Amino acid sequence: xxxxxxxxxxxxxxxxxxxxxxxxxxxxxxxxxxxxxxxxxxxxxxxxxxxxxxxxxxxxxxxxxxxxxxxxxxxxxxxxxxxxxxxxxxxxxxxxxxxxxxxxxxxxxxxxxxxxxxxxxxxxxxxxxxxxxxxxxxxxxxxxxxxxxxxxxxxxxxxxxxxxxxxxxxxxxxxxxxxxxxxxxxxxxxxxxxxxxxxxxxxxxxxxxxxxxxxxxxxxxxxxxxxxxxxxxxxxxxxxxxxxxxxxxxxxxxxxxxxxxxxxxxxxxxxxxxxxxxxxxxxxxxxxxxxxxxxxxxxxxxxxxxxxxxxxxxxxxxxxxxxxxxxxxxxxxxxxxxxxxxxxxxxxxxxxxxxxxxxxxxxxxxxxxxxxxxxxxxxxxxxxxxxxxxxxxxxxxxxxxxxxxxxxxxxxxxxxxxxxxxxxxxxxxxxxxxxxxxxxxxxxxxxxxxxxxxxxxxxxxxxxxxxxxxxxxxxxxxxxxxxxxxxxxxxxxxxxxxxxxxxxxxxxxxxxxxxxxxxxxxxxxxxxxxxxxxxxxxxxxxxxxxxxxxxxxxxxxxxxxxxxxxxxxxxxxxxxxxxxxxxxxxxxxxxxxxxxxxxxxxxxxxxxxxxxxxxxx
Numbered sequence: 001x002x003x004x005x006x007x008x009x010x011x012x013x014x015x016x017x018x019x020x021x022x023x024x025x026x027x028x029x030x031x032x033x034x035x036x037x038x039x040x041x042x043x044x045x046x047x048x049x050x051x052x053x054x055x056x057x058x059x060x061x062x063x064x065x066x067x068x069x070x071x072x073x074x075x076x077x078x079x080x081x082x083x084x085x086x087x088x089x090x091x092x093x094x095x096x097x098x099x100x101x102x103x104x105x106x107x108x109x110x111x112x113x114x115x116x117x118x119x120x121x122x123x124x125x126x127x128x129x130x131x132x133x134x135x136x137x138x139x140x141x142x143x144x145x146x147x148x149x150x151x152x153x154x155x156x157x158x159x160x161x162x163x164x165x166x167x168x169x170x171x172x173x174x175x176x177x178x179x180x181x182x183x184x185x186x187x188x189x190x191x192x193x194x195x196x197x198x199x200x201x202x203x204x205x206x207x208x209x210x211x212x213x214x215x216x217x218x219x220x221x222x223x224x225x226x227x228x229x230x231x232x233x234x235x236x237x238x239x240x241x242x243x244x245x246x247x248x249x250x251x252x253x254x255x256x257x258x259x260x261x262x263x264x265x266x267x268x269x270x271x272x273x274x275x276x277x278x279x280x281x282x283x284x285x286x287x288x289x290x291x292x293x294x295x296x297x298x299x300x301x302x303x304x305x306x307x308x309x310x311x312x313x314x315x316x317x318x319x320x321x322x323x324x325x326x327x328x329x330x331x332x333x334x335x336x337x338x339x340x341x342x343x344x345x346x347x348x349x350x351x352x353x354x355x356x357x358x359x360x361x362x363x364x365x366x367x368x369x370x371x372x373x374x375x376x377x378x379x380x381x382x383x384x385x386x387x388x389x390x391x392x393x394x395x396x397x398x399x400x401x402x403x404x405x406x407x408x409x410x411x412x413x414x415x416x417x418x419x420x421x422x423x424x425x426x427x428x429x430x431x432x433x434x435x436x437x438x439x440x441x442x443x444x445x446x447x448x449x450x451x452x453x454x455x456x457x458x459x460x461x462x463x464x465x466x467x468x469x470x471x472x473x474x475x476x477x478x479x480x481x482x483x484x485x486x487x488x489x490x491x492x493x494x495x496x497x498x499x500x501x502x503x504x505x506x507x508x509x510x511x512x513x514x515x516x517x518x519x520x521x522x523x524x525x526x527x528x529x530x531x532x533x534x535x536x537x538x539x540x541x542x543x544x545x546x547x548x549x550x551x552x553x554x555x556x557x558x559x560x561x562x563x564x565x566x567x568x569x570x571x572x573x574x575x576x577x578x579x580x581x582x583x584x585x586x587x588x589x590x591x592x593x594x595x596x597x598x599x600x601x602x603x604x605x606x607x608x609x610x611x612x613x614x615x616x617x
Contacts, residue, residue, distance in 0.1 A: 005349070008053055008063035008115065009342030011070075011130075011334050012045045013103055015196050018335035019049035020369075020421075021056055021063070022342040027138065029056040030369040030421040032335045035572040041197055042569075045111045046338075052371055066116050067123045067345040069130040069337035072104040074154035078176060082240055090241040125341040127153025128304075129168060131329075134340030135303035136163035137347060138363035139327040145171075145295035147287055150304030150333075151181035158287065162295035167347055171294040177240055178231045180283055181306050183222060186237055186245040187276040191269045192259030195245060202273050203309055204455055207524040208495075208506050209270030211278035213254065218279060220253060228286030265454075267504050277311060284312040288320055298324035303340070307332040307480075308423065310528050314481045317473045330367050330478035331422030339421075366540070367478065368428055370419030373574055378592040381574035385582070389596045395544060402590050403548035405597075406434055406558060410587035411448060413563055415577045416541045420570070424479045425562035426530060427460060427542025429570050429577075431586065433519065433559040434549075435459055438511065440559060441519040447585040450566040454506030456527075459520035461557035462546055463531040469517070469557070470529065479530040482522075490515045495523055519559045530560060 009020040012033075020030035029052065034040055036048035054062070079097050083090050090097075112122045125133070131148040146161035146168065157179035160172040184202070185195045193201045218224060223231045236253060238244040251257050259269055288300055300316070300323055307313070307328050317326050329336050375391075382389050392398040402412055412432045420426050431448060433440050435457075445453050458479055466474045472483035491514030498512035506523075513523050521527050533539045534547030534556075542560075550556040563571045565584060571577045574591060581589040581596065589596040 005064040006057055007065045007067055007342040007346045008050065009067045009069065009338040009340070010046060010050065010112070011338040013043060013108060014334060015041050015043045016334040017043050017046040017049070018338040019046045019053045020339035020342050021053040022346050024346060025137070025363065027339065027363055027365060027369060029053045030331070030339050031371065031419065034569040035370065035419060038569060040567060040569050050115060063116060065121050065123055065345055066112055067125055067341035068112060069125060069334070069341040070127040071124045071154055072108055074126070076101050076104055078155050086240050092242055123345050125344050127337065128156040128159040129344060130337040130340035131303040132159065132161045132168050132340065133344035134331070134336040135301035135329045136161070136168060137343040138329070139301045140359045140362050141299040141325055141327065143297050144299035144301045145291040145297045146301045147291045148304045149180055149284065149306035151185065152176045152179055157181065160291040160294055162297065163301065172290070174229060177234055180230070180280065181304070182237070182239055182245060183232060184276060184280055184306065186250065187272060189245050190250065190258050191273055192261045192263060200308070203277060203311060205265065205270055205273040205506070206277035206311070207522050207526060208509055209267065209272070209274035211275040212271045213275035214278045216253070217275055222279065224283060226286065227290045228283055230283060265506055270506070280309065281312045281315050285315055285319060288316045289322070292322055298322065301327050303329040303332045303336060305333045310480055310482045314473055317481060327362060328478070328480045330364060330424060330480065333423065335422065367420045367422050367426055368418035369421040371572060372418040373592065375592045378574045378594060381578055382594060382596065385578050386602070387578070387596050388600045389594045391593050392595060393593055395541065398593070399541065399544035399548040401595060402545050402588070403552055405588045406432060406549055407552045409434055409440070411444060412588040412590055413577060413581050413586045414542065415563065415571065415574070415589070415591040419572055425560065425570060426479065427532065427540060427560065429563040430542065431561045431563050432545070435517040435520040435557055435559045436555060438518045444559065444561065448565070449561065454510050456522045457520050457559045457561045458528040458530060459517065459557040460530045460532055460542060460546055460560035462534045462543070462550060465550070465556035466529065466531055470527065474529065474531060476529040476531050479528055481529065482526045483529050485515050485517070485521050485525040485527060489517065490525055517557065520557065
């Protein structure tokens with residue numbers, strides 16, 4: 001393999017389709033299809049994401065190899081074997097399964113062939129190996145244990161690996177139908193949230209409750225062993241035989257029917273969420289310890305959808321005494337599989353293994369791997385939209401002006417540089433606000449994000465001042481860990497006192513528990529941190545804005561949430577950003593070198609908030 005070879009990775013056909021381009025160890029580009037198609041969680045073959053990756057190669061060139069993130073033949077084998085094993089109970093799923101088999105057997109090969117024009121240049125990488133490669137190769141470690149946790153790949157649901165300069169070597173595997181990801185999805189559905197997109201809501205609901213059902217889950221639903229290996233009691237799950245993840249016995253076990261999405265959330269649902277979260281964390285801790293022991297390494301890398309569970313990640317970091325370093329792929333789900341497949345092929349095609357070196361930072365470029373747009377393109381979009389704006393060329397002046405608006409309680413849509421790869425908005429496509437006060441939380445939830453009132457936001461905090469406010473894992477550039485607000489910054493009440501007063505709904509409990517940064521702390525005083533540098537040559541504009549806000553207010557953090565509304569993907573282009581700005585009650589759009597203020601617009605633009613009906617999650 002030449003070091004100049006371009007490898008294109010692709011994930012598709014299940015959820016969160018994506019494309020990624022690498023050259024040797026260098027990650028050139030990566031993006032999810034949903035950002036271009038504007039279809040949340042778009043699973044279809046990522047033609048637009050591939051086109052974006054192509055645009056990063058010299059004109060007229062094509063990738064040397066296309067790496068697909070699964071082995072379709074093994075996937076089809078698992079689907080057919082499962083259908084035969086559970087027949088005739090799985091008959092309701094057969095039409096959908098046959099459609100999937102056809103797509104993987106006939107449509108996918110044609111689609112991949114259109115990309116490179118030569119079947120010999122198409123490589124299929126097993127699903128879990130793609131995840132493992134996405135976690136290990138960009139990590140800042142010379143060697144590491146790798147733990148992959150998700151729903152299911154071809155057959156694997158949980159795998160362990162040893163990563164060295166020689167590549168990835170498997171050390172353990174758990175296979176379908178026994179899946180930690182599908183266990184969590186079953187409880188996601190049971191609590192009234194949508195599978196594959198609502199798991200983060202279940203995680204967010206957990207701190208409101210108590211793990212009163214954890215023993216019941218352990219005794220009935222999952223057989224957990226000391227090394228973290230486990231088996232599900234399939235009598236209670238339906239994902240093998242029906243469109244539901246649960247069977248009728250699931251409801252009988254807990255004595256209540258599945259919550260309808262529009263029904264109230266009660267203390268029962270909070271306690272259910274807390275219970276499955278408690279069990280999940282226990283399993284992940286045991287698996288993490290075993291992965292280290294089997295590999296003989298002190299560093300651990302994580303990938304797979306379960307690796308986005310910030311609560312479990314934080315417990316790994318704080319409770320595994322034998323752990324030296326922990327790195328989690330920020331695009332841990334299936335989108336990251338596209339990147340992992342490309343990296344695995346790039347590594348395997350080398351004639352001589354490359355000696356890895358411990359480095360200070362990972363190779364993910366802060367996840368800024370998506371499209372960027374020139375000021376000329378942004379200017380054209382603003383003019384076409386008929387907006388009034390100002391151009392500010394000096395970065396320090398720009399940061400100060402935006403921070404001043406934030407200090408004046410204005411909400412800012414921030415659009416800067418390359419779009420993030422993965423589910424987290426990390427400053428390039430973010431909505432920013434003052435983190436102090438419940439009114440900010442309520443306004444952003446109700447008038448901008450159009451989402452549930454009880455859900456808190458995350459803080460983006462200066463890395464050199466995070467310890468003044470939080471205890472716990474503080475090095476968190478990708479928003480993958482939680483930390484606790486220090487007692488000195490909390491209000492006088494807590495969750496136990498709120499419950500003692502008879503408060504029971506999530507919103508009542510959220511309102512009763514206060515602190516100095518109410519908009520970014522959860523009901524248990526936890527916060528999902530993103531740490532940024534605000535000074536020096538490595539400071540991005542988001543860091544400079546936080547530093548300017550700190551200079552004005554004495555508060556070294558901002559509320560940071562994704563630049564989108566409920567039911568839509570993160571904005572990608574200037575047009576997407578302008579549309580979101582005009583259709584919500586955001587006050588300021590900071591886009592490229594331009595600042596757009598709602599107050600300076602025509603009556604049409606100022607009064608346009610809410611004119612578009614947004615779809616629910």
